[in-house]
Amino acid sequence: MLKNWKHFDFTLMITPILLAGFGVVMVYSASMVLAVVEGSDSNFYLNRQIVFFIVALIGFVITSFLPYQFYQRAMKIIIIACIILLVAVLFLGDTVNNARSWFRLGPFSLQPAEVAKLGLIIYLSAIYSKKQAYLDQFSKGVLPPLIITAVVLGLIVGQPDVGTAAIIFLMACAVIFASGIKWRHLSILVFAGLLLLAFAIPNMVTEERLSRFTGAYQPFNSPDLNGYQLIQSYVAIGVGGLTGEGLGQSIQKLGFLVEGHTDFIMAIIAEELGFVGVAVVLGLMAAIVFRGLYISRQCPDSFGSLLALGISSMVGIQTFINLGSISGILPITGVPLPFVSYGGSSLLFMMIAMGILNNIAMQVNQKDSEREQLAPKAGLFHKKSINSYRGGKA
Secondary structure (H helix, E strand, O other): OHHHHOOOOHHHHHHHHHHHHHHHHHHHHHHHHHHHHOOOOOOHHHHHHHHHHHHHHHHHHHHHHOOOHHHHHOHHHHHHHHHHHHHHHHHHOEEEOOEEEEEEEOOEEEOHHHHHHHHHHHHHHHHHHHOHHHOOOHHHHHHHHHHHHHHHHHHHHOOOOHHHHHHHHHHHHHHHHHOOOOHHHHHHHHHHHHHHHHHHHHHHOOHHHHHHHHHHHOHHHOOOOOOHHHHHHHHHHHHHOOOOOOOOOOOOOOOOOOOOOOOOHHHHHHHHHHHHHHHHHHHHHHHHHHHHHHHHHHOOOHHHHHHHHHHHHHHHHHHHHHHHHHHOOOOOOOOOOOOOOOOHHHHHHHHHHHHHHHHHHHHHHHHHHHHHHHHHHHHHHHHHHHHHHHHHHO
16 A cells, blocks of 8 residues: 555545535534534534535545456446346435435435445446447347446436436436447437437426526516525625625525535535635546546546546536535526535545546556666666667677
């Protein structure tokens, strides 16, 4: 472990830890009043988030040192376990916010959809790297993984959890596109997807989902109902200005902004730390995404390359959807801000994903270091060969 330490990518190692640590502070700031109102100690959510942080940090360290090739060998077990969990939660799970998405494990909960996010990335990366020779054959190389993807998406939509399903769909698209799929096959998939969407939308439309659209795009038409949450988010963001009201000084967390410590934590950050605080958080997120994409390009094997791209896209897409929800660009979907929002499942599997990405980066850096060490020796050998040739010729 100490030998490999120097090969770690310190950007990918330090940045998620900084974000998660910052998240602990902001969760405390955003939730202390809520905890008291609920009849608990003001440190209730803080203490739980610290536990989540420690467990996630352990997962991060373990997966950082576990060779990422392990997941390629275990991809069948991983995807089967994800599907079993998604089926089981529909029958045995607890209902939270009108969605049966959680397993209650004593004082804590597990959200199988968070497991499925990472599990599907691993599966698609492994299967498409294995099928590189068959990607020009739609039925053999392209279609089988899409069936598994459709099953996972269908189970998550059935909870219902449309926000997480949207993230998984976009992540799958990123991995599939990067795998080298032919353009004619891609056009077939786009057409089939649009056709399926046209049939599915009428069955998926409910009053609650329509209210999310009207709340996002016409919030001031119903400021006390559908538009209430978004308007409160606007207030928090607008009040913050450039430098914010100061850490812990949010007014919106005093019962005005619902879910301020979870999905809308960025609005609290904007109110307390202003544009500067938001910019720092987004800068750290961008560092993870772009560094991950760079590692994806540098990785010599297709599995590691697709896996790094999938993990990077997961962070970027989830961040975009969360920010879109709090700003009115997208309907409110209940998607947490990666690393920062309150919650154990999201933080744990995000940090595990970061550990896997770190291991890919470590192996890429290690191979680069070995090539640099061999290069001078190769040059010296070449020079000796030339001198020997010249001496013999003389």
